[in-house]
Amino acid sequence: MQFIAYSRKTQYSIQLIYIHGFTLKPSKDVIDVSWGDKHRGGVQPLTFVRQVLAACLYPQLVHSYKLPEDVRQRVQSLLGACVGGSVGSYTPSGGISYIQCSVSNFISRRDGGVPSSPENIFMTSGSQRSIMHVLKLLVHNQASLPTGVLTAVPTYSSFKMMLQRLGAAIVPYYLDEEQGWAMEVEELRRALQASKGVCNPVALYVINPGNPTGHVQSRKCIEEVIRFAAEERLFLMADEVYQESVFGEGCEFVSYKKVLSEMGPPLSHTVKLASFHSASKGFMGECGLRGGYVELVNLDPTVMRYAYTIFSTDICAPVTGQLALELMANPPRPGDPSYPTQSIQAMLVHNMNWVPEVLNNIPGISCQPMMGGAFVFPRLYLPQAATEKAKVVGMQPDLWYCKRLLEEAGVCVGPGCQYGQKEGTHHIRYNPLSLSLATVLKRLKDFHLHFLKEFS
């Protein structure tokens, strides 16, 4: 069965095969760059992180294996925080309280001293679970109009799937591709206006740095967005999982929490904000451990109590994911034996600059500069004959392009239609942080030129 045969080659392409019925030429070696998954791309995990986790799982290592002193100490602190001294015990639904404290200290340090309370931190099996739980707080199914959530176009697909699953309405606002995928308040206003009578918009979802766009918002933009949310009484969902992945020249990550706090009262005490982060992204890339958190800001105590019951339906987040969050929040400092940890920053910066340069030199492809995040989202200018052919086979043009790219060139990328895009435009999304990037770019270029020729 096709489904099984390729399972060891590439996992996302399985999903393509499974859902869309794609077939692969068995002779072709597949490179899957459709995921924002560092270890999949060949990046090695951090030694400090893995040593601590290994010794938390098998504490005998602390005494019988040569480990740096800071690893030993961290293991002892973390195991001391686990009930029964074991990572095999359940934790409170919000997470291990010691780790909630670490995370809130990390947030304060990151935000230049803005206070953060451990009891506002909830850890989940990946940040998407946190997002889902916050949406459950906001979405009311019984109301006459569906609950609306302002959502960027493009946005990664699983966020939209979550809204659909909860019966919420997507209120689309378009990012400005020509301005490097910037977010603009006039467009938010237009989107909100257009939703009147269709749904009841209660929240604004922002992902910064962007996925799939790689855009990084300026402080000025964030201030405007916060003011807009305050005026329209929208709950702000700030997905900040790529906060460590900023590499554009002159770009800097500033959190919504920090900006909100620095805007002072009354906004700083009234705008409701959920900020999400994860151990899957950033320097660590520990996707498989499933560790994410949300910080809830300015919520009413009654709502917090309700939030607690919602988060408790999962019983607790996986402990290894929680530990990974602690190590992310509290990495080795200068002077510690495990500092500096290996850095993938140089490779990131190199690839992120290189990719748009290569892509912009291929006819029929344009790519905005990458400022952060984990993906490029280049635009494809497909010949009319190709889009017509796609229509004949019953597929979106860029999905069909991706199918052929996978089948013929062995490169697996995501089609723009999965993320949303302006009518009549086509894109692909992929992760340039792969050790095979040179091969990917070569295959993509060769395939694309061949494709253009076929339909010119």
Added chain:
Amino acid sequence: MQFIAYSRKTQYSIQLIYIHGFTLKPSKDVIDVSWGDKHRGGVQPLTFVRQVLAACLYPQLVHSYKLPEDVRQRVQSLLGACVGGSVGSYTPSGGISYIQCSVSNFISRRDGGVPSSPENIFMTSGSQRSIMHVLKLLVHNQASLPTGVLTAVPTYSSFKMMLQRLGAAIVPYYLDEEQGWAMEVEELRRALQASKGVCNPVALYVINPGNPTGHVQSRKCIEEVIRFAAEERLFLMADEVYQESVFGEGCEFVSYKKVLSEMGPPLSHTVKLASFHSASKGFMGECGLRGGYVELVNLDPTVMRYAYTIFSTDICAPVTGQLALELMANPPRPGDPSYPTQSIQAMLVHNMNWVPEVLNNIPGISCQPMMGGAFVFPRLYLPQAATEKAKVVGMQPDLWYCKRLLEEAGVCVGPGCQYGQKEGTHHIRYNPLSLSLATVLKRLKDFHLHFLKEFS
């Protein structure tokens, strides 16, 4: 703040404090036996399991640390099955295919050769996530009548919370306490009849061995239940997470899948069944790693496709949880260096026999014999003056009893009202697999006698 102050003592009592506003006497050392969590109770994790997990996280251990040969081999197989050779990579939504195969082989062996297909196995962050996803397959919110699910009284509370969250109706069927909490088909029939016009019953949820009851179903009972489900076209949800925890004399775990298969066509090809299992229970007790799975049987291919999209909303289950499932499914065999693993079976059998004996000798408490599972659910005969006093303070009598037991004797147990019970009866639930069991029983007895005296 009370919430923080006690966080290191006991985690469930935090929830009691948080939700019900309980206060503890700070001088009192709390023993929390409200959870079915072995490591919390002081049971040590299995060396084989932890060695494999540690070396999967930090593969250098394979070459630089003395590990048994079967541990090394297992680590190599498991890492070979992870994308990029790292447990830090995402996996397919159903789980790592190699582990799906291990689990389905385990099911076949357990069931005496009944076939099982890897593609019917979905792994999740704990078995409750699997249950939630299956419920999402079954519950239709848009219908004129709510979807009904036949649910035992008593049942552990988070299952009922899941139904409520999905807007499904609980169709209660009562277990027969006097018959050791047996499940009876006439009662199922009564419950189904009573639900007519109130909801649209589509599924029957069974937990065997029972939680909180500790009852183990006979093959004859299972056959009757399957026949009933077939007649009434109910989807069977068989929660079998305690399948390894059977210790009553003459008791044996037989899976619904095995019985269904052995009943032959047409039933074996038509009754729709979901069977759940977990790494949290049984000999392993790895609750914190969050590894559960469901096997779906006799589902239509279109429904399977839809199931795949539902399970994919979580992206994937935590990899360490998936690895734990593999080790559960495929433990060391006779002759392997890591065989036999340590066994807690003797302690289990001892405690499970001892507890009812002690409880049945306390006036005003009766306890059915324990056949399996992780909990005892003794009945309390509370004096009328006590139930009236509880009414005055606005609490269910057994919740109020638990509050006082926690505050005055430092023992944290669950109140029967949380699980459901016949009107006018009262119970408590607790896990007797604790190294502090003798202290728990002594404190409970002293408190109970004092309580009876106060209200006699």
